[in-house]
Amino acid sequence: MSNSQVTICMSTYNGEKFLSDQIESFINQTHKAWHLFVHDDGSSDQTLNILSKYAQQDPRITVLSSDPHLGIKKSFLTLLEKNESPFYAFSDQDDIWEPQKLEKLTAKLESTASIEPALVYSDFKKIDAFNAPIMDKTITPGNTTYKSFLRINTVTGCTCMINLSLRNLLIQPLLNINFDLMYMHDWWAALVASAFGQVYFLPDQLVAYRQHGSNTIGAPKQRTLMNQLNKIFKLSDRYFLNGAAVQAKLFLQVYGKHLSTSQREDCQIVANLFRSWHPLSKHSKLVANHLLMQDNVYNFQTNILLLTPPKLRNSHLK
Structure with missing residues (x-):
């Protein structure tokens, strides 16, 4: 030992x-x-x-x-x-x-x-x-x-x-x-x-x-069909999806000079995901760079946010 x-x-x-x-x-x-x-x-x-x-x-x-x-x-x-x-x-x-x-x-x-x-x-x-x-x-x-x-x-x-x-x-x-x-x-x-x-x-x-009432961060919830549909229609994961983009921007600032060219490009794509309104090109970059998520519900919500006009999207993310 x-x-x-x-x-x-x-x-x-x-x-x-x-x-x-x-x-x-x-x-x-x-x-x-x-x-x-x-x-x-x-x-x-x-x-x-x-x-x-x-x-x-x-x-x-x-x-x-x-x-x-x-x-x-x-x-x-x-x-x-x-x-x-x-x-x-x-x-x-x-x-x-x-x-x-x-x-x-x-x-x-x-x-x-x-x-x-x-x-x-x-x-x-x-x-x-x-x-x-x-x-x-x-x-x-x-x-x-x-x-x-x-x-x-x-x-x-x-x-x-x-x-x-x-x-x-x-x-x-x-x-x-x-x-x-x-x-x-x-x-x-x-x-x-x-x-x-x-x-x-x-x-x-x-x-x-x-798992109890005072948890700061909980474990993932049970993934029933109703739970998944509810997440889609309510955009329940919008703060998480945007948080990943915000964190990617920070990661680029802190470690960007040490990343490879391809790593920097991937990080930049995620960091810029919700910063402007170019839904088709942004989605295409996610696909081309293999940055889609393994979870289709998350991908669906990402596409909804990409299609949402910036002013309305920003109100969702506040």
Whole structure:
């Protein structure tokens, strides 16, 4: 079994209800070489007291409570700066990790070239507030290519691990990033990894992903026919689709000079997707550059937005 150190990055906010279950699942890991760094984002409940109790009991736990309110994206990415280790894992405050999560993810990354930026993520199962399983279908992890991650994210942050090379790429430009333009930290990490290294998927369900009323970001909903039709007619994913375009523009600003010519062209196509009204040419570019999404519902909504006049489209996206 590997002895490689894993830095676990956790951001908390009023997480008293499920936090102990999550931390206990760290303690029960078969891979014991880990150190947890927690940024609390201004909790007003018992979260800090719970963290303090565990930190007193286990020297592998460090609580950072003096930083200002950062928000979830900046909180997670700045936590990467707090410690240098071969591997890093993101953690929510309310899930439960399977005992072999760190062991299996570490083994996968150790089997890859250490100098290449890499991210590995796993499947997960859903549980409710009482730890009961939720029998629900989710989106099957799709392509792990750069073209795919420009349009959609299949990486759930609490299931992933990154190596030191990717961590260095992520923290280098942090001071110059407008986090309002980033959709989510896990998507951003996957996009960087796919552009400059590799993204790997393990089919093992290594996280019990908790679904409850206080979730900041939920797992994909069940994909029934009525659900899909409702999404189309209400343009339910318009903020997500536009968010991908906005994030692509930010990615071009931050990493554009390091991209290949074809990577820059793909990123530019996505970044400009909803910035003017040329629906046929924009759709043609998506097709020609293999940037259509694997999900026909998303593609259908994209085409509706492309056909919508800019003034009306902008009102939809506000």
